[in-house]
Amino acid sequence: MKNVKISVLVVCLIAMAKMFGQTAPEVHFETMSAETPVEELSYEYLLAHKVFLRAKPSLKAKRLGVLDIGTPMVLREKSKYAQEINGIKSNWYRVSVGDATGWVWGGMIAQKAFGSGADYKVKFVYGLESNTVTEAGINETKYQLRAFKNGIQLDKVVLDSLSAFPVGIKNIGNKGLFNVEDIITLDLADLNTGHRIGKSYIFWNNGRFANVANLRDQETDAYAKSEYFVFPSDMQGIKSTLELKTTIIDKNVTLENEKVAQHKKRTSSFYTWNGYKLIEKEHIPVISENAIVSTLHR
DSSP states (O other), X not given: OOOOTTHHHHHHHHHHHHHHTSXXXXXXXXXXXXXXXGGGOOOEEXXXXXXXXXXXXXXXXXXXXXXXXXXXXXXXXXXXXXXXETTEEEEEEEEEETTEEEEEEGGGBOSEEEEOSSOTTEEEEEEEEEEEEOTTSXXXXXXXXXXXXXXXXXXXXXXXXXXXXXXXXXXXXXXXXXXXXXXXXXXXEXXXXXXXXXXXXXEEETTEEEEXXXXXXXXXXXXXXXXXXXXXXXXTOBTTBEEEEXXXXXXXXXXXXXXXXXXXXXXXXXXXXXXXXXXXXXXXXXXXXXXXXXXXXX
């Protein structure tokens, strides 16, 4: 399935909204004119399941039909005013679905859609879930990833981004792991600078999502830490094993001559995936005690 062209722009807008905590995150899409040739039409896909197609851009408007998750749509027109629902702000869009035409709120449209590498009938859709504002005026935004097959939802995972923002998402295949059909990665970004600070890993297998790990880089005046996975299909990969490589930089190491220098230490820990969770291998060296380990959903 084709990715939403406007997704990068939308992500930037949402990131800015969350960083400054003043406005609700917004979702916008491009529309296609009636003169656009059929071969140049761009399709968007429904994010939610069982959504009403309405006669007018309003929740109170007449229901014209029900749309299943992943329904392909051509967006023809945008409403004059946006509407906020669950803390998310978006316009309504007049869409064409086959021979039918009606209005769908933009928050129900996927910001990104892509397929499984293991089963071509399985598709994934990704977008905003909700947004709330804390007493300090900071937006706390949640995102959703759904899987469906033949218009029927299979599973859904909600991603909490209180400390990082998913700015990118892709399917990297199963990377040679057993009991895994697809590995979906999300880039994480610092809320203040927008710089990439790590990745989240979601495994898809046997009709279910598993939020496996959030590997976030960390840095203070005293140290810096970064981590990444090495999979079996990587050049250094080990059969049926994930290697978690960690680099720790101690910035305050004093040498005999009293000069301060950086000391870098690299360590590894090893895991297998049993289809439900990561199992640490005890007979292979693990990360040292002074390493700050990221969140692994074991």
